[in-house]
Amino acid sequence: MAVCTGCSLLCDDIEVTLESGRIARTKNLCRKGLGRFRSLYSERASPRADGSEVDVGDAISRAAEILSGAKRPLLFGWSNSTLEAQQAGIALARKLGGVIDDTSSFCQGPLMELVIRGQMPTGTLDDVRNFGDTLIYWGSDPTSSHPRHMSRFSYFPRGEKLQKGFEEDRTAFAVDVRESPTAKIVADGYFQIPPGGDAEFIEAILSVLDGKMPKVQDKKRMISFVTTLKKAKMGFIFPGLGLVYSLKDRLDLFSQLVARLNEGVPFRVIPMVGHYNMRGFNQTLFEQTGGINQVSFADGEARRGQENGIISALDSCDAALVVGSDPVSSLPAAFARKLAKIPVVVMDPHRNLTADLARVVIPTALSGLEAGGAALRMDGVRVELAPVVEGASPSDAEVLARIREVV
Amino acid sequence: MAELSVLVVTFRDIFQSEAQEAGRYGEEYRKASALILLDRGDADRAGIKDGSAVTVASDAGSVVVNAGVDQESHPGVAFMPNSPWSNQLVSGQVGPSKIPEFKRIEARLSSASGPVLKIEELLLGIVQG
Structure with missing residues (x-):
């Protein structure tokens, strides 16, 4: 049985039939979940840096350069990442002295x-x-x-x-x-x-x-x-x-x-959180810092405040790492314009609007399908994800660990 | 058509979500997103036909989308799937909660000023904006 990461129900009764390493048939998926599974084969991101196609290693190096060169980097997204990736993201934010926030900031x-x-x-x-x-x-x-x-x-x-x-x-x-x-x-x-x-x-x-x-x-x-x-x-x-x-x-x-x-x-x-692991991020950050979102690690100390939420932070942050999210699509245009003015690094399995304007794009594995890990369902129940197919891209957690090594 | 004032409320639609997963650059996603659903009485009074393109303008911006006429009655209120098209209309001004007004947008509808933009064209507007 596979787990669907199409929403925060994390349905764990998905039957998958593989043919030549590709998903040929599924059972029990809803329309939205089927869309998530089909997205394995559409609009996948490819590695890019400063307008050129590069290999993943070079994209990671350039991302590290941008993030370590920033005075106040914003690390945003996380609701479509595993608990392991979220932990790696918090560790990276801590090391960078940056700001970390997720979509819950303007959501649930x-x-x-x-x-x-x-x-x-x-x-x-x-x-x-x-x-x-x-x-x-x-x-x-x-x-x-x-x-x-x-x-x-x-x-x-x-x-x-x-x-x-x-x-x-x-x-x-x-x-x-x-x-x-x-x-x-x-x-x-x-x-x-x-x-x-x-x-x-x-x-x-x-x-x-x-x-x-x-x-x-x-x-x-x-x-x-x-x-x-x-x-x-x-x-x-x-x-x-x-x-x-x-x-x-x-x-x-x-x-x-x-x-x-x-x-x-x-x-x-039970709040109807949308993304599959928003609750996981909120809970993980809360356990580590006392704040569920909007946390800054400037001066080595975790501080929670609205100024660290993406809506306000776009006025003060000078670079952004966006993981598994497309804020250019989901934010009002007035805020998307602010994001377009700073160097952005995107980690995502798919091409999206934020990736299109990003300075660096690092393609990642689609979690639950190409990479394993764990997530918290909307009600806080932990669900283990196991990869169903072999993908070409590294997981979020792997990329974040590699960036952290070099910043 | 006559100008029509409405309160726009954004919502999530399963067909739009599926189309987004399949590809947000696709025509299906544009069709499911660049849409405003109107009360039948409002549409009739303003002379808006089901499927016709209209310009929706708020104090924050404007966007051309296709109009749909709802079976359900909701005079004075219009519904738009949450998307980069509806986000052209959401104000950049936020209150103490710092949550934008995604679900209460005062807007005016008028004859379409141009075609329904593709998502890449919306992005270009954001980058150049």
Whole structure:
């Protein structure tokens, strides 16, 4: 069985048939996972330095030169790398006295931080399958982002205590601005809110919990919803970017809601992190430095601060190493322009926009398919990855170790 | 067409994710990304046909994408798959959280000022910008 690194579910039941060393057939992959497996054979990166094709060794030397010559290098990416590569990346940042950050910085970071610090009750996806009878997909659409979430863990499967599955034993809700495919599945459990309306929706739930009338259009429906939540044997909330981006500095309101629900029944939170090992990076950096992202090692000491998050750091960093990420695609153009102005080194299995403007490109193995290692699933469960095929490129961890040797 | 003001919310789409994995330089990824989904009433009022190209402009920038007309009703709100096309519209101004406004972009739609750009052309705009 192979593990799919297409998202943070890390599905470990993928059957692969090889023919002449190439993947010929697979079973159990979702559409997104199939895309990840097929990407083995499309748009692969090739080694480049200063506009010329070079060999990997020369690309690594040039990368080391750029990074050691920088006063404040930014080491960014990491959510699509193994735990081993993340550890090697943190060691390199430490040696360079640089700044290290990952995509969680403008993604699920604020919520993940609460989970990792133990300030938000959480559980595993196996708990969800076995005991999760009341589910809220909030600002998330697993059908699109984590396609097997509902079938392997949360809604459709039978569980230890939920032998009748979604037909009788599970009740699911979706809170979203868009009637997503997930919202359509939960049907009557869908609450449509206006963009930015999450805080108001939380306040409405809190009102009902306080025995007051909620300030929403359909008061009866809201009261019935909260009554269901109060009867949960084991509730789970799956917050997506919709909730995090909407609340931003008001995440305490969400914490307040979860705490209130837990006064009556157990309610757990599993953030719907996108990339396969974002949680791994956050946890690894937290264990080593006390910060889940946005850490600087200047002057040999680890310091956490917003100035080290990519959004702010692009104003102060004078070079960047980007590993397994494409910030030129994923950042607003205003920030991508800032990245385009400094020397960039890219380590990635594929060609992407950041690689196209980079001064150095080092092709790497596609983890889980061409390189092994380990990763943390969205719920923190460790999953071992074993290579399925032989690739031509070194792993992230190997390249990072080689750069570290020469900087 | 008449100008139309909408609040743009970005989202993730599984077909777009698959296309991105297969190749972000491909036509399939461009089709799945350079897209704005409109409420039917909004589209009718502004005279926007399903599949027609429109310019979407915010205070941060503008981009030409294809319009789609949704089955679901969401007047005043438009949805765009999160991509380098939608990122042309996201402001570079951030609040105390330092998280950009990916999901609340005030935008105006008008007749297309040109073709839907290829991803390489968007990159050129970023490099030259």
